[in-house]
Amino acid sequence: GVAVHLQDLTRTYGATRALDGLDLSIEPGELVALLGPSGCGKTTALRILAGLDVATSGQVLVGGRDLTRVPANKRDMGMVFQAYSLFPHLTVADNVAFGLRLRRTSTSARRARALEMLELVGLGQHASRYAAELSGGQQQRVALARALAIEPSVLLLDEPLSALDAKVRVQLRDEIRRIQLEVGTTTLFVTHDQEEALAVADRVGVMNAGRLEQIAPPVDLYERP
Ligand code: ADP
Numbered sequence: 001g002v003a004v005h006l007q008d009l010t011r012t013y014g015a016t017r018a019l020d021g022l023d024l025s026i027e028p029g030e031l032v033a034l035l036g037p038s039g040c041g042k043t044t045a046l047r048i049l050a051g052l053d054v055a056t057s058g059q060v061l062v063g064g065r066d067l068t069r070v071p072a073n074k075r076d077m078g079m080v081f082q083a084y085s086l087f088p089h090l091t092v093a094d095n096v097a098f099g100l101r102l103r104r105t106s107t108s109a110r111r112a113r114a115l116e117m118l119e120l121v122g123l124g125q126h127a128s129r130y131a132a133e134l135s136g137g138q139q140q141r142v143a144l145a146r147a148l149a150i151e152p153s154v155l156l157l158d159e160p161l162s163a164l165d166a167k168v169r170v171q172l173r174d175e176i177r178r179i180q181l182e183v184g185t186t187t188l189f190v191t192h193d194q195e196e197a198l199a200v201a202d203r204v205g206v207m208n209a210g211r212l213e214q215i216a217p218p219v220d221l222y223e224r225p
């Protein structure tokens with residue numbers, strides 16, 4: 001079975017064709033990195049999968065369900081963006097629990113789930129600190145914990161490491177991979193950084209001008225028959 005299928009997606013903004021017939025399938029539990037230069041349509045693809053943008057044509061299938069016209073809040077996606085997405089004046093635990101507030105869970109169950117997720121990302125001991133007190137890398141771990149807390153059908157990572165310095169970027173990249181393998185969440189990771197894509201992904205999809213040029217495991221990517 002296929003977990004995610006983006007089918008012949010186009011998206012135009014006036015005269016700009018952000019997506020021009022994008023086809024992409026992701027297997028259950030797989031981490032696919034979408035790689036490509038700025039402006040090639042990576043973020044547009046991710047936003048359409050998230051329900052934050054609407055395709056001009058084409059379909060979005062998740063777990064065999066057609067979500068093309070399903071709004072973002074009914075889609076069950078976990079998202080991590082570039083940076084600054086936490087509430088700085090909430091504690092780390094409250095930030096993680098925030099995503100669970102609309103679900104039918106008790107305060108204590110939300111709290112327990114938040115702590116479990118913070119242990120997973122190695123921040124259990126920081127649960128009671130304010131988000132603003134953490135480093136950029138730690139804040140991104142919290143954002144990851146928050147995204148995973150809802151047990152998303154798909155985890156969407158949009159340049160989650162771009163705002164971090166080089167050393168932290170490599171550490172967190174490896175950490176994201178470890179956690180993703182442990183949890184087994186189907187993941188789409190958008191990046192313009194080739195080394196990063198090759199290091200984290202089961203398969204790397206190379207985008208150009210709104211479509212997928214090739215998609216392959218990192219070891220096969222630059223070998224042409
Ligand atoms: P990437 O994520 O690969 O940098 P994007 O998906 O952000 O690319 O953008 C693809 C193209 O669509 C770019 O030319 C961008 O300027 C354009 N674009 C994206 N969003 C909008 C928008 N809301 N309005 C107009 N143009 C947009």
Ligand code: ADP
Pocket residue numbers: 039043159
């Ligand atoms: P990224 O660089 O991560 O792809 P951008 O900074 O390009 O993201 O886009 C951030 C937001 O601005 C998105 O909502 C995108 O749709 C919008 N956007 C991008 N390009 C344009 C554009 N040319 N005109 C209007 N909105 C845009």
